[in-house]
Amino acid sequence: MNMADSRRPTREELVGLKGRSLRTSDLLTMFGTRVRNHQTVPMIQEALHEAGLDTHPSFTTCGLTTEMLVVAKSLFTEAEDEAEEEVLPGTLPQQSFKIGDVPSARNGVESVNSSALLSTVTHTMRQKNYSQLPVIDGLADLKGVITWDSIAARYEKGEVPTLSSAMIRDDLPLAEVHQELFTRLPELQRCGYLLVRENNGTFAGIITGADITARFHKLAQPFFLVGEIEFRIRRCLGPKLTGDPVRALGKKYQSGDFSRLMFGDYVKLLATDQQDARLAQLAETNWATLGWTGVDQAQFVAQLDRVRTIRNQIAHFDEQPLTVRQTDELYQFSGLLKQLL
Numbered sequence: 001m002n003m004a005d006s007r008r009p010t011r012e013e014l015v016g017l018k019g020r021s022l023r024t025s026d027l028l029t030m031f032g033t034r035v036r037n038h039q040t041v042p043m044i045q046e047a048l049h050e051a052g053l054d055t056h057p058s059f060t061t062c063g064l065t066t067e068m069l070v071v072a073k074s075l076f077t078e079a080e081d082e083a084e085e086e087v088l089p090g091t092l093p094q095q096s097f098k099i100g101d102v103p104s105a106r107n108g109v110e111s112v113n114s115s116a117l118l119s120t121v122t123h124t125m126r127q128k129n130y131s132q133l134p135v136i137d138g139l140a141d142l143k144g145v146i147t148w149d150s151i152a153a154r155y156e157k158g159e160v161p162t163l164s165s166a167m168i169r170d171d172l173p174l175a176e177v178h179q180e181l182f183t184r185l186p187e188l189q190r191c192g193y194l195l196v197r198e199n200n201g202t203f204a205g206i207i208t209g210a211d212i213t214a215r216f217h218k219l220a221q222p223f224f225l226v227g228e229i230e231f232r233i234r235r236c237l238g239p240k241l242t243g244d245p246v247r248a249l250g251k252k253y254q255s256g257d258f259s260r261l262m263f264g265d266y267v268k269l270l271a272t273d274q275q276d277a278r279l280a281q282l283a284e285t286n287w288a289t290l291g292w293t294g295v296d297q298a299q300f301v302a303q304l305d306r307v308r309t310i311r312n313q314i315a316h317f318d319e320q321p322l323t324v325r326q327t328d329e330l331y332q333f334s335g336l337l338k339q340l341l
Helices: 011-015 024-030 040-050 077-090 118-127 148-156 182-191 209-241 263-270 277-290 297-315 324-340
Strands: 021-023 053-056 067-072 132-137 141-147 174-176 193-197 203-208
Touching: 011 040, 021 024, 024 040, 040 053, 040 297, 118 132, 118 141, 118 148, 132 203, 141 148, 182 193, 182 209, 203 209, 209 263, 209 277, 209 297, 209 324, 263 277, 263 297, 297 324
Parallel strands: 174 193
Antiparallel strands: 021 067, 053 067, 132 141, 193 203
16 A cells, blocks of 8 residues: 555545645645555545545646635636646657556566475476466576476477476576566567566566456556547537537537537536536536436536546557556446446
């Protein structure tokens, strides 16, 4: 558990900040952290929004010593959200994906020493469903790697294999945590694994094809979920809110084309608590046009806005996967939209 998880102010404590000024660093301290990153920023944003609050200027971008005003959510956020939406869809990854970014690359590597019996090694491989096992003396003296294929090759030659005769010694797939992952994928595909070393030469972990598949699933799943959500939003809202409701959002939407809207615009179409009184009033009309009598407008818009925040986080290409709570939020909202189609 990180510091931010262990210290989170109550809703009452946050509501008590409304109308007060405080420094960015003081807000972070309230949540048990001193830094803003892919984990702490969404968590603090969510807590503030659940309490109906925001900060001006936004705590996400201002300096740590900047004095911010804690305000009711939507008082200052419209222009900021619009600017954010315009930037994020075109955002590209800011750094390459490293070997060390795969969790198993730093989770340690089980190995045997060169004096072990082959029967002991194969028992461990069967017991733990390993396809290969490194043979390492000490912390960094790699003698070779034993695999089921290398053992079978000895039997095919009519030999009774030993650990020494069966292990592979040459052209072992070695990688270091600081190296780029994608340049090593062909080698991983060919050999089935990469042995990973820290910069000091000690072995830190092992990456297999299964690890890459699991990592891809965690990273790619949110993109597909958000894409599915946007598709369903357009199918749910587009047929009924194309035209005047879209044009009411501003000059750049005078075509009335719903497909040109960004995610934040969906919120503006339906939110009754936004700063623009005209749009807030129109949101009531828009909601009535949808005819969703069995859906609570406030809850729907609140969840839509939370999904917007998650979507913007995804657009930053954070190498860390979403939390279980965030992923569940996407699944739940996608499921709700499916019911409304």
